Amino acid sequence: MPELPEVTAIANFLDERAAGLPIRRVDVASLAVLKTADPPYTALAGRIVSTVGRIGKYLVITTGADDDEPLYLVIHLSRAGWVRWSANLSPTPPRPGGKGPIALRVHCGLPGEGFDVTEAGTQKRLAVWLVTDPEQVPRIAGLGPDVLSLSRESLAQILAGSSARIKNLLTDQRVIAGVGNAYSDEILHRARLSPFATAKHLSDAQIDALYEATGGILREAINRLEGPGGVSTMKAEKRSGLQIHGRTGLPCPVCGDTVAEVSFSDRSFQYCPTCQTGGRKLADRRMSRLLK
Template sequence: MPELPEVEALAGFLGERLTGRTVERVLPVAVSVLKTYDPPLGALEGRTVTAVRRHGKFLDVVTENGPHLVFHLARAGWVRWQDALPAAPPRPGRGPLALRVRLAGGSGFDLTEAGTQKRLAAYCVHHPADVPGVARLGPDPLADAFTRDVLAGLLSGERRQLKGVLRDQSVIAGIGNAYSDEILHAARMSPFKLAASLTDEETDALYEALRTTLRDAVGRSRGHAAEGLKAEKKSGLRVHGRTGEACPVCGDTVREVSFSDSSLQYCPTCQTGGKPLADRRLSRLLK
């Protein structure tokens, strides 16, 4: 799933190609992709794109004096740019194509989604906040206003584990499964540690790890074409997706805890005092 750094890079990639261009057609292909009906998608046609912005993990194509096309790529969605789209309109079917945006001149992009679970979502709205997921977003962790004290306030009273809090989009926008693992590894904290239990020093460490990890990832991703972002993300991860490999910091073996539909990775030496974490269903360390 693309997270804040990749979505930020995609916003830049699309912004360079869409800004100042006119939308000719917007064609939904998958039945499940469009989540709104007012304004209609046709309201985007003939409009000039003025910007492409990011809200958490949502992308927002802004048009002049018109609606916004907002979309969330979910777990298996992606953006595919084409300098020359096929002249014939796409036909609905079982393929990965979900929605096509064609610009005047013939270029444009497709939203695609692999797999059978169709969660990619597109919205045509007057304002991004009309999208429920955007309206619920917590603060952006890379915004200037996101200070150490803001993070401390968000964690205060949270009786949930750090892993879950970092992934909660209503608490902090844009962090998902991969970068929550990376942030906790950099902060040398257990993913099962209770958020409200952090000391002042631990809060300082988490804040520094969060900002540095995300900024570094954005820096690595910026400037890459859309098709190269997935490989760039994977190459920069130190523990996530690296079960069984050596931790690049201490050399211990990276371990995994499996969930029903995902997993987390961590280093016992760096994060849990050398103790392997129990199965997530036990919600505690092995004694």
């Protein structure tokens, strides 16, 4: 799933290419991704892409027109969504309801230029809104503060008020926006914290470590993903930069212990027993506690 570093890199990539360009046409191949109908997506034709940014893990494409209020195309890439820029887009609209990965195509700039919003797999969760204010998207209105905007003091206040496990708190977008499963694993590993540590019981030293690890991991990932390969190499670049997430059974790059996993019905996370849980393994079930 694209998280804050990927969404930031995608937003910057699109902003460099699309900002200032007119939108000539929008093709919708999957009506199911459209979560709003007023204004209609056809209202984007003729508007200018002002900027491309993000709010949490949401792409926000701001468009303008003479003597008109901005319209915002908001995209949540969910688990398997992605964006592909092309200078050779087909002038023939993708077939609605087709089996291909294209959900939305935006023609902007010269003929042939623009980008596809795609979604792989059979679980279609990608979502698109066209709104006059991003806060009209209920999920955005309910987001917590952006993780990269947090000071050490504001993070400490959030932790002090929560009895949640730190893994759950970091990935709860209503509490802190931007971090998902993969980068929370990386953050907790660098901070040497158990995923099941209780947020309000962290010591000052542990809060310091968590704060430094969070900013460090995310900013390093953004810098790495914004390399010369652009969007086309971003997924591989993300995988190569992960030290713990997705590395079950491999040696921890810090201590050499075997990376362990906790699996749930639809997801899993990874950790290092030596670095994070005092050598103890976590029971592999949803309501797990440390094995004694």
